[in-house]
Amino acid sequence: MAIVQNWLPPSRENWELVCYIWQFFPVITAFQWLLDWYPQGKTSTECRFNIPGAIGWCTMESVGFTTLLYIMFTLPEEQGIEELPWGNWTMAACFVIHYIYRAVVSPLFLNPSMSPIHPLVWAMAALFQWFNAVSIGGWLAGHGPTTVNDWAGRYWTMEIGLVIWAWGLLGNIFHDDDLREIRRAADRKQRREAKEQGKPLEGVAKIYMLPKNGLFQYILYAHYFCEWVEWAGFWMVGGWNCHPARAFLINEITTMLPRAVQGKRWYIKKFGKDKVGNRKAVIPGLV
Known part of the structure; x- marks a missing residue:
């Protein structure tokens, strides 16, 4: 069942639009070369709206792998694909393994402490994760390779x-x-x-x-x-x-x-x- 029709999971048209927009993300990051202000980690700043480090990190980074998994399990059915090839699932597993470590295990179980995160950093990171997950997830779940022969x-x-x-x-x-x-x-x-x-x-x-x-x-x-x-x-x-x-x-x-x-x-x-x-x-x- 689609959470947002034609967006989650994405139709091919909307997926292509996301991928097109996503390639311009480096333009947004250009401001980092001009400013040292980055309210997170060792350079975090005091702000009444700051999000506790572990919770903030976990929630913003989890957007990626949860979105990708949702697309992997819903888009194939919408596309009439009975079974995705093993190469697709291998790449999805690599993505999920990395982010379970980064988004869940590290902040909630391994890190002794984490500095607070500014809401702006949290929002930008969550947006990064969403665009990335839709781009990669759409490619893996039906808009990219769909048969074993595609990997041959x-x-x-x-x-x-x-x-x-x-x-x-x-x-x-x-x-x-x-x-x-x-x-x-x-x-x-x-x-x-x-x-x-x-x-x-x-x-x-x-x-x-x-x-x-x-x-x-x-x-x-x-x-x-x-x-x-x-x-x-x-x-x-x-x-x-x-x-x-x-x-x-x-x-x-x-x-x-x-x-x-x-x-x-x-x-x-x-x-x-x-x-x-x-x-x-x-x-x-x-x-």
């Missing part, structure tokens, strides 16, 4: 793409956990001191240190870089003509790259240029 002759590139996707995901998880360990170590220290000295516990939400493990030796936003590798592999699985996967990768890079460059300026301001050293923002040896 591409098995080697699909396998290589899956390996790249998996390594990107593992790298993302590893570097995310390295950042979490900074907070966990601070929390353990505070609890030990509180027990020994009878001091009240303090929050660890605003405790930051320079991460040093893995690719953090070379770049400050290694988790961003690994996520780009992950979605490059995802695009490779879909094929170079899979324009929704291509748009996703391009839109992620244009959104996250200026954020990483801003973040490097923040690290230099907080810790000093000497401590940051020769590390780049997000791409080893380049940026």
